Amino acid sequence: MLDLGVIVANFKFLVVQGLFGLGGFAGGTLRLAIPAIVLGFVLGIFIGLARLARSRFVSLPATLYVEFFRGVPLVMVIFWIWFIIPQLLRLPIPEYGVALTAFVIFEAAYFGEIIRAGIQSVPRGQVEAATAVGLTSAQTMRFVVLPQAIRNMVPALVTQMIVLFKDTSLASIIGYVDLTKAAQIVNNREIKPFELYLFIAVVYFVFTYSMSLFARRFERRLAS
């Protein structure tokens, strides 16, 4: 039988600490996911634009960056950062910093691809028209191309944000106390794996599914 008592008894630790990251010690899925999404997206914009640059000295490194990180598991990238950054900086970095760095670097490759595809989906004639009315190329990008590109990108971007949100569970591997790690900690004491892991599965689902519902509604509003 499902023993829901274990969920109720540890609800505060799982949700307040593990999910939101409020309370005693550093942690929290959302405290990691939100900055990772924002920073990964920002870095992704630069990478996406760099891939489209006319100069090969700019576009080639960006292409290599994207292809490299899309061919490597995220777990591997987390271990890289975990070992390398302390070596380089000669000081210990908390799990939060390691995880955030790994997610931003890794997800920027995926965001970059989405942004590149979005920009390429804007018809060439738009750029020509903008140039013809006298806009500089930076102005064309800012006022003509990006506003249209971002609309086309929204569904893919939201999907990638969902992926990133789920990926933050991997931060638990290096000891960061997110929702997954919190469930592990409780389980070590209570030995109720079925209930606990099913419960956090539902919590993740509520978040990711509402994000995808939002994306679908947004898409429909754009289409009409």
Added chain:
Amino acid sequence: MSYQFKWSVLWSGQSGGWLLQGVATTLAISGLAWILAVGLGILAGAARTVPWRPLRLAGTFYVEFFRNVPLLVWMFFWYFGVPPLLPRGVQDWLFNHSAEFWAGMFALGVYHGARMSEVIRSGINSIPRTQFEASVAMGLTTFQAYRLIIVPIALRLIVPPATNESLNLLKNSSVALTISVAELTFQTRQVETYTAKAIEALTAGTLIYLVLCVSIAWIMARVERRFAIPGLIARGG
């Protein structure tokens, strides 16, 4: 930086053997999970397109629930959560036959089955509805129409996105290290722990993943050309 490189740690001692074992396990767990994922993907993807609501709902529930929860959570769920509920005999068998491998394989297959089904569903939806209507008009049952006409065409249409998803599966098999399946990432860490040469070990593991991904992409590109339906796929670039 005072780091002393010593690449020979990768082939001296046991490291080379460990890495090879890791590759073998990664390929085994990914291969079996891939078969499961494609099977479930076809079933769920087809179920979501049939003209019968209960089946569509069941397919939708499976897909949305399993792909919206992190793979890591599913690993823990199938490895720690489910076995205690199984009959005694099954449990004993599992724990004598590397339960972590089977749980990891199952988690990977069920999770990617949900994602694969989305690819297959989009393939089925891209086939003109008239194909289905024509097969029913010829006297095929719905099941026959799917088995003989719709699914075979869809599978040939979706090779590129299915390749992408298969590579995701291969890369995600690294998550199985959390339930101590001795796959490539696990063995990379073992080399690192044993030799204290982090950069060398991680470089080796990373390169092996890149090589695996590139070779699979290359093989699938040939498969795609071999199975493309002339005139149906116009691929740009």
